[in-house]
Amino acid sequence: MKIISKGDFKSFVNALIMDSSLNVIGVKSKADKFAFGSLESADDLIMDYDVTLLPPKKYFFPQRETLVTYDVAKGFSAKDPVEKKPTVIIGVHPYDIVALLHMDEIFRETKSDPYYFEKRKSSIIIGVNIQKMSKWCFAAHMGCATIDHGYDLMLTDLGNRYAISIGSQKGELLLDKYAKNVQNALARDIQLVGQKKREVIAMTQQKLDFSPELIPELLSKSYEKSAFWEKHSEKCLACGSCVLVCPTCYCFDVKDNPDLSLEQGERVRTWDGCLLEDFAKIASGENFRPTRPTRYRHRYFKKGKYLYDRFGFISCVGCGRCSSNCLPDIANPVNLFNDMYHETKASGVQITPASTPEVNIQTEGNIDYVPRLATIVRKEVMTVYETLFEIKLDDGSELGHAPGQFVEVSVFGIGEAPISISSPPTKKDTFELCVRKLGNVTTKLHTLQVGDKVGIRGPFGKGFDPEALKNKDLLFIAGGLGLAPLRSLFNYVLDNRKDYGKVTLLYGCKEPRELLFTEELLALTKRDDVEYKPTVNWCPENEVWTGNIGVITTLIPQVEFNPETTYAIVCGPPIMYKFVIADLKSRNVHDDHIILSLERRMKCGVGKCGHCQINHVYVCKDGPVFNYSKIKGVPEAL
């Protein structure tokens, strides 16, 4: 530990500011509040603040950030490199340092976010121990009021001097280079720092009535208590303030912003929040978390359970910003958790800490936000709303997908949309997307012609495992556009027919004119190694239909299968799953013999943006193909 006088510290800060190769940030006053901002003089730096309006994450994950630029003539490129100046942030409270450590884990999981880390890796964090505490702060309860790592330097105010704990070599070098008259700390200084840290704990005005290690388990026991969630969220304005000021919230939206030439533009990501009404809404209009109580509940689960299960930490550091920013005063986690604790205890339920989750965070390379340019080589209108696009990557490479995976398709100036791949991996040079005209991207895509360019990212997600299904009997059940992802596996199976047992396809649409891939399906009727049964919900008078009439489940009793050897592969509109699954189960199909492909709002495709999340599961990364036995306990899934 080192010691520096306040006067020398000021010179140190001014020396940093004077160095134009550094971007020096510190806490400054904003009326009677505080905010991190660019420092022009050490005189502006405030170290005895209570809390800043926004956390310092804005320097690594800014409110608005360009990911990709595009030019219709040239394609997509990574944004121009920003100034690579290291950012020195002075005066970060321990809870905000913990929050940054959480963000690091979240942004590096599976694939690392290059935009976050290009700024984060070069940053230098100079923390300061809390001197004044916001009345909303409960960081002490969350174990985040003090910290012994995660910083480069950590200051403690000792009256006329600062004690400096050195947390990294980077911090030490900074001190060597820019600070003068740095002394070694004496034993009494070290003792004094310990005392100051203990004093911080005592400043807490909020009172959590139980140990936070019970939070994950308490939440688990409270998910179904809809009255509880309705009571707490009744006054929710769905304004998103609680999540927008949160130091650990990381959800984002991605949008395209063309310039006035309409030929060039940028793709930007902006902060988003799961409390906002359209957060989980997809192009068809379906909203998977449509009510305030469900969104309100999701926030607490995300912080206290889902991220805990995935990363091993409760993603709340107790800064109290959500509480202080909530106008109806319903966002204070302390109040909610206390109420939950007492209600659960009063009902006689024993609460013991959840077992520590097995955490194994792997990073495999960087996320590539830049789409590859591709060309539409064939366009086949299938119905009024659906068209099949055959696409070839311009760099000549194979997509290399597994059946059931999806790609993010970019249309210049419009945006990006997730589309499942309809062609089997056995088709190598090109791939096919069966696209319904629904949202902006898909509507515009329909106006494109053969030879026109699109952008492709992916393939993404976990698809079907054709190896694991070898020698099994396969019962495909598709509703409407659900045939599109299933076709990638179905055609793969046909291409390798000898490897599989009995193959059956049940396919239902609302009416005959909505049937997809009609010629291909007609050809199936001539094969004796595939059983194909279509159905329509109704047939208008001017159309001809000789097959079954009724919803998809009316076909299930018409087919014979051995539940021991059969795997059912199901995809359709959200409403379809529970009925089909119930019928399959009544025919003794095991849960782990049912494989589903789910649809959600997938923006980033790599488990970061948060939109496709169903409870703790990311559909884009953990799915979209799921084994029913694994997803049946996930309440928001079906």
Place this chain on the structure above:
Amino acid sequence: MKPKVAFFDFAGCEGDQLQIANLEEDLLALLGQVEVVSFREVMKEHSDDYDIAFVEGSCTRLQDEDRLKQIRKNAKIVVAIGSCATIGGINALRNYREIDDAKRIVYGDSANLFDAYTARPIDAIIPVDAYVHGCPIDKDEFLHVVKSLLLGKKPDIPTYPVCVECKKNENICAFERGQFCVGPVTRAGCNSCCINEGTICWGCRGLVDNPNENAQKEVLIKNGLTVDDAIKKFRLYFGWQERRR
């Protein structure tokens, strides 16, 4: 061929068209993409041959309806610009009193010479394809809507309230400054411009689709506003929307 655009005004202050006329260099870039055939504020010529009609102002008289219907007939796309056209605007304040009273207050002895009925947004009369909210409209959002329409895309108009932008801008909440704000129920898209300048949100962009109005009124009253004043806060811009809910 460049799409032809025309501007029309009904009951309003023409402040939105003024915003467009003030686009400066963006206006030149915009004129590279569209041909303006009618824009009373900046040109003399007029033509009824147009693809996109931008309509400012509320419908406040029966005879406005015919004109609106004609515009709808002529145009492929109708865009409402400004609060008066999108949500009725402050014109709808008069709907809280008898129309004859309102006429007498405004026109005095000449009240009989003027027609007036319940003030309303233009989508009360004709289908509207796109909205540029605000009083006045925000230049960037106007450009966003125009670019979207030219690209064949549905403009992206926020469904969340102003608080979202206000938090991102790191403003101090108006309530913390002892003021009363309707940002928590007002549709965002203005980049919280008024609060950025140290004032409050008056609600000019109208209510979000599913506002929690009771909770917001409770917040206003809890912070010291009287019930009457809380209601008045809502009436300034939300009058037409509240009546319909």
